[in-house]
Amino acid sequence: MFIPTLERQCTSEQREKFLPLCYDYRIIGTYAQTELGHGTFLRGLETTAHYDPNTQEFILNSPTISSIKWWPGALGKTSTHAVVLAQLYTLGKCHGIHPFVVQLRSLDDHKPLRGITVGDIGPKMGFGPNDNGYLKLHKHRIPRTNMLMKYSQVSPDGTYTKPPRSTLTYGTMTFVRVLIVHGSAIALAKASTIAIRYSAVRRQSELRPGEPEPQILSYPTQQHKLFPLLATAYAFHFVQLAMMKIYTDVNDQINNSNFSRIQELHALSSGLKAFTSWVTNAGLEVCRMSCGGHGYSQASGFPRLYADFTPSCTYEGENTVLMLQSARYLVKCVRDARSGKTLPGTVSYLSEDVSAVHSGGSSGRDLSNLDFLISLYKQRASNQVHFASDKVDRGISAGMDLVGALNSASVHLVSAAKAHSHYFIAKTFVESLKLLKASSELQNVLHQLASVYVFEGIAQSSGDFIEDYILSGSEAKTIRQLAVDLLPLIRVNAVSLVDAFSFRDEVLQSVLGRYDGNVYENLFKWAQNSPLNKTDVHPSYHKYLGPLLKRNQSKL
Numbered sequence: 001m002f003i004p005t006l007e008r009q010c011t012s013e014q015r016e017k018f019l020p021l022c023y024d025y026r027i028i029g030t031y032a033q034t035e036l037g038h039g040t041f042l043r044g045l046e047t048t049a050h051y052d053p054n055t056q057e058f059i060l061n062s063p064t065i066s067s068i069k070w071w072p073g074a075l076g077k078t079s080t081h082a083v084v085l086a087q088l089y090t091l092g093k094c095h096g097i098h099p100f101v102v103q104l105r106s107l108d109d110h111k112p113l114r115g116i117t118v119g120d121i122g123p124k125m126g127f128g129p130n131d132n133g134y135l136k137l138h139k140h141r142i143p144r145t146n147m148l149m150k151y152s153q154v155s156p157d158g159t160y161t162k163p164p165r166s167t168l169t170y171g172t173m174t175f176v177r178v179l180i181v182h183g184s185a186i187a188l189a190k191a192s193t194i195a196i197r198y199s200a201v202r203r204q205s206e207l208r209p210g211e212p213e214p215q216i217l218s219y220p221t222q223q224h225k226l227f228p229l230l231a232t233a234y235a236f237h238f239v240q241l242a243m244m245k246i247y248t249d250v251n252d253q254i255n256n257s258n259f260s261r262i263q264e265l266h267a268l269s270s271g272l273k274a275f276t277s278w279v280t281n282a283g284l285e286v287c288r289m290s291c292g293g294h295g296y297s298q299a300s301g302f303p304r305l306y307a308d309f310t311p312s313c314t315y316e317g318e319n320t321v322l323m324l325q326s327a328r329y330l331v332k333c334v335r336d337a338r339s340g341k342t343l344p345g346t347v348s349y350l351s352e353d354v355s356a357v358h359s360g361g362s363s364g365r366d367l368s369n370l371d372f373l374i375s376l377y378k379q380r381a382s383n384q385v386h387f388a389s390d391k392v393d394r395g396i397s398a399g400m401d402l403v404g405a406l407n408s409a410s411v412h413l414v415s416a417a418k419a420h421s422h423y424f425i426a427k428t429f430v431e432s433l434k435l436l437k438a439s440s441e442l443q444n445v446l447h448q449l450a451s452v453y454v455f456e457g458i459a460q461s462s463g464d465f466i467e468d469y470i471l472s473g474s475e476a477k478t479i480r481q482l483a484v485d486l487l488p489l490i491r492v493n494a495v496s497l498v499d500a501f502s503f504r505d506e507v508l509q510s511v512l513g514r515y516d517g518n519v520y521e522n523l524f525k526w527a528q529n530s531p532l533n534k535t536d537v538h539p540s541y542h543k544y545l546g547p548l549l550k551r552n553q554s555k556l
């Protein structure tokens, strides 16, 4: 995050000064924004940067215990520098959060500089090798030119020039949220690879006396756990490509001072980061549990994969908060649509009249047709967004202000943002396959994956579709069965579909997911290397167990 911030927020002179140092690993940096007391509410950050025109320096301070920077990756023991987000004060006025490059440690002996107290925040659930750290600043002075001044400036006499948009400071977070969508795709692909390969190797239970124990991958329940997640990993792969394309296009526009799509990008990246990381987080646990006891061993790779992935639901914007950000924009779009404005691409459906075409019961609608089902996802999203938006309007009519009305409708707003994200993902998956140049065999297999993703997505949220009369109960039941009917077809290619992710064993880090499937020998070998097995009799025997046993034996 240090480098992307410099690349996006530096003037050209500052780029020339700082970026070569980063690219050549002459300095190592972190992104120090979160504090002990604030991570979500950025306007509440307390670190201060007061400009001193006499020396043309900023004086940085952590004025309170809650203002101590807390969590930034590699801050504790590694980073020599940080981008510090602080409240800018100049000529007696506060101008809000701005980014500053601060050197933390000497480049000679790596000792912290004067006015800098840094350290590691202590053991965490995962990310063990990462020294997430704390930073306390005490009257630490930096040159004026260390404030990143691409968008806003402080001149030598202290005059402040404000940015074209205050939220441009938030740009790096948007970029990393887009990366996290990719991160979700990768994590779910890894978990699917481990679980499906192991399920092809593992044989368990005798269905009928005398019959060989079947591969657990043959059980419909095992397939129902794993194949929708496999399909989701493919869906997220195509979604992260689409998200990155939108990010790149909008970022190019921003670089040409065209800020017209910044809100749409913020809303989409927030919703997709939250949606994909929540789904992946839950999916990792399903994959682990589908591997039985060995899934719980460190050898499976799942404990580390989960512990390292799960903070994706929190960092870079806590997921609920990001869903609310996305929903706030959707509510704005409903208003704009009602006043006749044209809506941008990813939300244009909100101005269409998708009033519920009453479920047809036995109307013979083709419930296996993906284009038709995507139109139902659209209808569900539109209904949920309009419902939540109407709730906000009713709150205002009842005398609330906008903040109060948004807050009171927030549970529904989160549901609406989830439905919007889900529609975008399902639509993108289906549309991406249409554009894919692939053999008919491959198209057929990928169509099976898209189908099980779309069917299962409806099955798992069928309440949304039934409550709004988008589907009848019997139609929802039919779609649920369509998902189950697809499982044995996907079974044929399941191992190939995870091999296609082509994770090397060294990357997958899983005995259960080894490419050669030689699990049991390697589990036993792995166990031999356990530290506890260095000696046959563990030293602790002589201190605790031995005396205890001997004492009790003498009583016999």
Ligand SMILES: CCCCC/C=C\C/C=C\C/C=C\C/C=C\CCCC(=O)SCCNC(=O)CCNC(=O)[C@H](O)C(C)(C)COP(=O)(O)OP(=O)(O)OC[C@H]1O[C@@H](n2cnc3c(N)ncnc32)[C@H](O)[C@@H]1OP(=O)(O)O
Pocket: 001, 031, 033, 034, 039, 040, 041, 042, 043, 073, 167, 170, 171, 173, 174, 176, 179, 180, 181, 182, 183, 184, 186, 262, 263, 266, 314, 315, 316, 317, 318, 321, 325, 328
């Ligand atoms: C090869 C593999 C590749 C894949 C990678 C693999 C793995 C994983 C991937 C990547 C992971 C990388 C690194 C992972 C490790 C660590 C990273 C974590 C680092 C961090 O964890 S780093 C700290 C992150 N910490 C946050 O994330 C703070 C969240 N908290 C906020 O962000 C704000 O606090 C907010 C938005 C909640 C409230 O903001 P606020 O107080 O100003 O209030 P408000 O809501 O009124 O917003 C006023 C107007 O600004 C607009 N607005 C807001 N944000 C905008 C944005 N970003 N862009 C454009 N517009 C934006 C609004 O839409 C509104 O607009 P309008 O007024 O028009 O409605």
Ligand SMILES: Cc1cc2nc3c(=O)[nH]c(=O)nc-3n(C[C@H](O)[C@H](O)[C@H](O)COP(=O)(O)OP(=O)(O)OC[C@H]3O[C@@H](n4cnc5c(N)ncnc54)[C@H](O)[C@@H]3O)c2cc1C
Pocket: 001, 030, 031, 032, 033, 034, 037, 038, 039, 040, 041, 070, 071, 072, 073, 127, 132, 311, 314, 315, 316, 317, 318, 319, 320, 321, 324
């Ligand atoms: C592994 C890891 C790495 C990190 N790396 C960095 C880093 O490199 N740099 C950095 O600056 N930070 C980093 N962070 C910090 C991270 O960005 C914050 O933890 C994150 O932004 C969440 O903020 P918070 O901790 O204040 O949570 P809080 O906002 O306190 O969340 C607690 C609860 O409050 C709820 N809540 C908060 N606000 C609202 C609201 N407006 N409406 C409804 N509910 C609300 C949330 O939904 C959540 O349920 C990292 C964190 C972790 C875990």
